Amino acid sequence: MKAKYIFFGFIVLMFISPVVLPAYQVTLMNYIGLNALVVLGLVLLTGVGGMTSFGQAALVGIGAYATAYITATEQLPHWLSWTAGSPWAGLLIGLMITMFSALIVGCMTLKLSGHYLPLGTIAWGISLYYLFSNIDGLGGPSGMSNIPSISILGAAVDSSNKMFYLIWVILFAAIVVTKNLLNSREGRAIRALNGGQLMAESMGVNTFRSKMVIFMIASIFASISGWLYAHNQAFINPTPFGLQAGIDYLFMALLGGVGSIWGAILGAGIFTMARQWLQDFLPLIFGAEGHYETIVFGLLIIVLMQKAPSGLWPLLMKCIPQRFKAKDQHVSIQPPTRELPSLELPLKGSVILEAKDVTKKFGGLVANNQMNLTIHAGEILALIGPNGAGKSTMFNQLSGVDEPTSGDVIFQGKKINGLGSREIAKRGLSRTFQHVKILPEMTVLENVAIGAHLRGIKGVMASILQFDREEENNLLNEAKLQLDRVGLGEFLYTEAGNLALGQQRILEIARALCARPSLLLLDEPAAGLRLKEKQALADLLIKLRAEGMAILLVEHDMDFVMNLVDRIVVMEFGQKIAEGLPEEIQKNEAVLEAYLGGAA
Numbered sequence: 001m002k003a004k005y006i007f008f009g010f011i012v013l014m015f016i017s018p019v020v021l022p023a024y025q026v027t028l029m030n031y032i033g034l035n036a037l038v039v040l041g042l043v044l045l046t047g048v049g050g051m052t053s054f055g056q057a058a059l060v061g062i063g064a065y066a067t068a069y070i071t072a073t074e075q076l077p078h079w080l081s082w083t084a085g086s087p088w089a090g091l092l093i094g095l096m097i098t099m100f101s102a103l104i105v106g107c108m109t110l111k112l113s114g115h116y117l118p119l120g121t122i123a124w125g126i127s128l129y130y131l132f133s134n135i136d137g138l139g140g141p142s143g144m145s146n147i148p149s150i151s152i153l154g155a156a157v158d159s160s161n162k163m164f165y166l167i168w169v170i171l172f173a174a175i176v177v178t179k180n181l182l183n184s185r186e187g188r189a190i191r192a193l194n195g196g197q198l199m200a201e202s203m204g205v206n207t208f209r210s211k212m213v214i215f216m217i218a219s220i221f222a223s224i225s226g227w228l229y230a231h232n233q234a235f236i237n238p239t240p241f242g243l244q245a246g247i248d249y250l251f252m253a254l255l256g257g258v259g260s261i262w263g264a265i266l267g268a269g270i271f272t273m274a275r276q277w278l279q280d281f282l283p284l285i286f287g288a289e290g291h292y293e294t295i296v297f298g299l300l301i302i303v304l305m306q307k308a309p310s311g312l313w314p315l316l317m318k319c320i321p322q323r324f325k326a327k328d329q330h331v332s333i334q335p336p337t338r339e340l341p342s343l344e345l346p347l348k349g350s351v352i353l354e355a356k357d358v359t360k361k362f363g364g365l366v367a368n369n370q371m372n373l374t375i376h377a378g379e380i381l382a383l384i385g386p387n388g389a390g391k392s393t394m395f396n397q398l399s400g401v402d403e404p405t406s407g408d409v410i411f412q413g414k415k416i417n418g419l420g421s422r423e424i425a426k427r428g429l430s431r432t433f434q435h436v437k438i439l440p441e442m443t444v445l446e447n448v449a450i451g452a453h454l455r456g457i458k459g460v461m462a463s464i465l466q467f468d469r470e471e472e473n474n475l476l477n478e479a480k481l482q483l484d485r486v487g488l489g490e491f492l493y494t495e496a497g498n499l500a501l502g503q504q505r506i507l508e509i510a511r512a513l514c515a516r517p518s519l520l521l522l523d524e525p526a527a528g529l530r531l532k533e534k535q536a537l538a539d540l541l542i543k544l545r546a547e548g549m550a551i552l553l554v555e556h557d558m559d560f561v562m563n564l565v566d567r568i569v570v571m572e573f574g575q576k577i578a579e580g581l582p583e584e585i586q587k588n589e590a591v592l593e594a595y596l597g598g599a600a
Contacts, residue, residue: 041218047259050194055121061241063226066094143237257311440497451514
């Protein structure tokens, strides 16, 4: 069965729900929809982007209080008279305030790693909670009442059944927006945030921008939920927008599956219904009113993290028979319509990269000392040396991951010291990693398509509205071409984490080739490969060299190196001790002593 039929079937089921369900259940479904809209933003932010926010409830509060102030204040200030008390003006102003505040918090915290974003959103949420409580114009602790109904084309949305349709139409629209975004060039960049930021930057992805995009989208979803909540309740006070509510939203995401779009509805549904049931049932057991449900939910979090850390939705999907699952989960690739833009390769034999007296110090440790090397277009250069010789440090400085303490790195005639790996990637340098950096839950095709990120131009809005389909198809064709080229064409829709280690290294090469670079940096590409795989890799590198591509190779497999490369640079203790042709290096006494085990 196709995924769209399952989706439409669910829409039909929801459409008839108010007709068959009692009024109380419809009201409960409204709260589920409002919560799910906020949790959907957390799926993007936390499950996909790997960032934790405790401040979503405060964003809901901004949306709610903005529309409440516009629609329920008897005498608006002169500068707001244009709104005429319209709920739609309240929505607009709420979104503007939400996006501005999210922009400020995002700029202060998103460039930092670890605990800074969660702490920032906690402080932000607490501040807004007390702001709502202490401003007289917002009703203070008592809140605001007499919030009017929303009107659509003159028809008032003034009942639970009517609000049901409005809430769930907006929720379904948000789901479509989210799915469109994630299944795009921008979406792959976003999905690379959770565990692959260094790799993504090396492929030309602006990871800060991607973080800001999902932070803003999650904020918009929360603000819209607040707008709907205010007009659904006709009354608001600060209580639903405090830190505890922010924790509840996170628990809903964890419960349903923090990485699952449909898990947002499942988690919101289970939490909302369970809380209502527990609030009614637990006082009968304990004989007194209290927040006993909070204790139960705390215990459930512990059990859930032990038994189903990915949430209930992935667990549910494993239990569904295969015949009932969607058969078209992966985008079908059509023939390409045009060539993607690519940089021209420099003239064969010309100097493409030059390292001049590069020194790198980590405190008192000198990792690289006065290192010099030159790479020419159409050449394979090997950088070898014993473990701890400083090869990886040198490699990282050439690719922009690290910056030299002194010395210069010249790429295509321009100094690149201090440039980030993203900027260097734009100039035509692509790389792989010593420790494989892939996104294991994404398909092989999607992993490789990240390498072509810089060759696309369509942005977030084009992705959301699916105006990027032609470009997206061309990007996927490029990824397929490179996978066929390296011998992984049969694994297009396999999850990358299911490949053997050697295949994952080949995947990284295909990803780097998607950028159509002029210089390819390979960090131990033959590690983990079988003999035939090494031979196929050597054939590929020879072909790339013949096309005019420059290749810098860091490798420990001497048989692989000696039969492949044009020149070799040997390092020991951070310094160059030899340079020359393979046959010269094999006879060099310093190399034999330091690296190849000593003279026979």
